[in-house]
Amino acid sequence: MIRVGLAGTGSMGLTHAQAYATIPGVVVAAVLDIDRDRAVQLAATVGAHPYSDLDAMLEAEKLDVVDCCLPTAQHRITVERAAQYGCHVICEKPLTLTVADGQAMIAATRAAGTQLLVGQVVRFFPEFQRIASALREGRIGTPVSLTMLRQGSSPGGSRSWYLDETQSGGIFLDMMIHDFDWALHHLGPAERVYARLVQRFEPRAFTQGMATIRHTSGALSQITGTWGHPGPFTTMVELAGDGGLLQHNSSESTPIILYAETAPREPGDVPLPDLSVTNPYRVELAHFVDVLAGRAESLVRPEEALAALSLALSARASAATNQAQVVEVVAA
Amino acid sequence: MTAPIRCAILSSAHVHTAAYADALRQVPNAALAAIWDDNADRGRAFADHYNVPFLADLRAPAAWDEFDAVVITSENSRHAALCLEACRAGKHVLCEKPLATTNEDAAAMVAAADTAGVVLATAFPMRHSLPAIAVKRTISDGGIGEVLAVRSTNHGKMPPGWFRDPALAGGGAVMDHTVHVVDLLRWYLEDEPVEVYAEISNGFHHIAVDDAAFLTITFRSGVVVTLDPSWSRPASFPMWGDLTLEIAGTKGTVGLDAFGQKVVRYPAENAPSEWLGYGADADLALITDFVAAVRERRAPAATGRDGARALAVALAAYASAKSGQPEVIVP
Known part of the structure; x- marks a missing residue:
């Protein structure tokens, strides 16, 4: 039985806790939150021990893996401590806030001989996997251009740290990292990126990041992320090649449509896609459990999470300077 | 009943020529008077089809006597010479987009029309699209507040023949499809684009001009627009392409799918489905607006200056693709 120490009880911590409950061979043994009440509450729900101190949790519990669902600024210290205790780490995206931090995290887990599994969950969304398999099957020939869109409400939960760039890295690192990772994984390394950021807080919070990437293969990507979209959470991907075109738009792919006279759902901390048919977080965590049990190689290599971070940082730098940035190849 | 505005078509090289000819026959107080074409076989066939005289030589002294206005639907790089000739003859001009292939040509066309005191209109039919007009009204009425950012596409299939010839087309997908969206947004925002960044490629069809591109256009107000003008729709795509906008403002977001009024047809045979438009x-x-502008001596919905402004964005996009950095839009 793989014993998980779940660090963080925000949107992702809760989502992960629910997923673990359905995955055989894994148990949430401990729950960590600096807000002890929250830790106690979730720990009681999943039958785990609550902690408000990381070292205390690592010391007291014989954990196999720490699942880090804390704000991004706390990823590095959490991963390094877990590695010191010989724990594997499942780490939410983005890996961290700087390339140097990411390199240190990878080095720490390497030195400890433990896995660093980064939650680039879009790899596990079935629609994105279907596009990836069609690409592999040669159904669109050589890919030429990729358009990706991800838009949802502005993350505005009671403890929202997402809009604080020092905590989350901002929209390029926190939201668009999903699409940066997917684009790099399928179209190869980035050569340069140009990005713009539009942000307003009055009369409503609106943030939109727009990035254009030239890959070294010559393929092009244009990626848009929106916080503050007034419509439902939406993703769109279009992958066009010299032999065909693949499209998916979440607003046109609705296997279940429910109309009911219920109160509108309270918006959570962070906008999430509809998980009611297939829960990709469960698919992702089940895969990570397989990796930890030695049954699979991780689909997300830490070096890839670092490359996505590097691209997101270059995009953010481009938006800040209004100059295209060369994307450096970073050594892990 | 006043005499109809007699229009000659100068060249049937462009794929839109037939649509304009059909329109000229439907508009009250307008007439399709003649067709000239530097390709005599193509021009004669066109003239026969529409049962109008074919003009073999535009330099013949009497050639210009039989009409009041011209519709220029030649290859892009030949617009300017035809327009200058028409202005010299005192004829009003409706010119296919892009207005020209260089900023110098576009400026000369605008100046020639001003000097001659004739109407110079650029063919931007999107200004007359009912869904596009509805979005204009939404924005003007403050329905989405102050505009902040726009995502846009003007996708197409690969066009035939000279569209792929850099000398005649002046470029590829960027030249062909940037101007429609730019003109719509200049109209919507009552603002000018000042800077553009572009990545281009010819990866879809491996031709001599660009067929794939992503543009990022910044307006003076700070509105940022992303645009995909690519010829990325495969031959099997159910329509020729699309024009879509998603405009985000301080109070809301409005989307436009200009050709979204469509019925889907699935053929019995093993063939691609089609979208049958009903807009x-x-x-x-x-054409109605152009004829009215000529008759009333007023500006058309989109003028030569509007055409020149939109062209300047496409040309700056090419400069950006070359330099790898955003480029200021001139003029």
Whole structure:
């Protein structure tokens, strides 16, 4: 039985806790939150021990893996401590806030001989996997251009740290990292990126990041992320090649449509896609459990999470300077 | 009943020529008077089809006597010479987009029309698209507040023949499809684009001009626009392409799918499905507006200056693709 120490009880911590409950061979043994009440509450729900101190949790519990669902600024210290205790780490995206931090995290887990599994969950969304398999099957020939869109409400939960760039890295690192990772994984390394950021807080919070990437293969990507979209959470991907075109738009792919006279759902901390048919977080965590049990190689290599971070940082730098940035190849 | 505005078509090289000719026959107080074409076989066939005289030589002294206005639907790089000749002859001009292939040509066309005191209109039918007009009204009425950012596409299939010839087309997908969206947004925002960044490639069809591109256009107000003008729709795509906008403002977001009024047809045989459009005919409205502008001596919905401004964005996009950095839009 793989014993998980779940660090963080925000949107992702809760989502992960629910997923673990359905995955055989894994148990949430401990729950960590600096807000002890929250830790106690979730720990009681999943039958785990609550902690408000990381070292205390690592010391007291014989954990196999720490699942880090804390704000991004706390990823590095959490991963390094877990590695010191010989724990594997499942780490939410983005890996961290700087390339140097990411390199240190990878080095720490390497030195400890433990896995660093980064939650680039879009790899596990079935629609994105279907596009990836069609690409592999040669159904669109050589890919030429990729358009990706991800838009949802502005993350505005009671403890929202997402809009604080020092905590989350901002929209390029926190939201668009999903699409940066997917684009790099399928179209190869980035050569340069140009990005713009539009942000307003009055009369409503609106943030939109727009990035254009030239890959070294010559393929092009244009990626848009929106916080503050007034419509439902939406993703769109279009992958066009010299032999065909693949499209998916979440607003046109609705296997279940429910109309009911219920109160509108309270918006959570962070906008999430509809998980009611297939829960990709469960698919992702089940895969990570397989990796930890030695049954699979991780689909997300830490070096890839670092490359996505590097691209997101270059995009953010481009938006800040209004100059295209060369994307450096970073050594892990 | 006043005499109809007699229009000659100068060249049938462009794929839109037939739509304009059909419209000229439908618009009250307008007439399709003649067709000239530097390709005599193509021109004669066109003239025969529409049962109008074919003009073999535009330099013949009497050639210009039989009409009041011209519709230029030649290859892009030949617009300027035809327009200058028409202005010299005192004829009003409706010119296919892009207005020209260089900023110098576009400026000369605008100046020639001003000097001659004739109407110079650029064929931007999107200004007459009913869904596009509805979005204009939404924005003007403050429905989405202050505009902040726009995502846009003007996708197409690979066009035939000279569209792929850099000397005649002046470029590829960027030249062909940047101007429609830019003109719509200049109209919507009552603002000018000042800077553009572009990545281009010819990866779809491996031709001599660009067929794939992503543009990022910044307006003076700070509105940022992303645009995909690519010829990325495969031959099997159910329509020729699309024009879509998603405009985000301080109070809301409005989307436009200009050709979204469509019925889907699935053929019995093993063939691609089709989208059958049922939107109002914007080409007819375009010709109607041009004829009215000529008659009333007023500006058309989109002038030569509008055409020149939109062209300047496409040209700056090419400069950006070359330099790898955003480029200021001139003029």
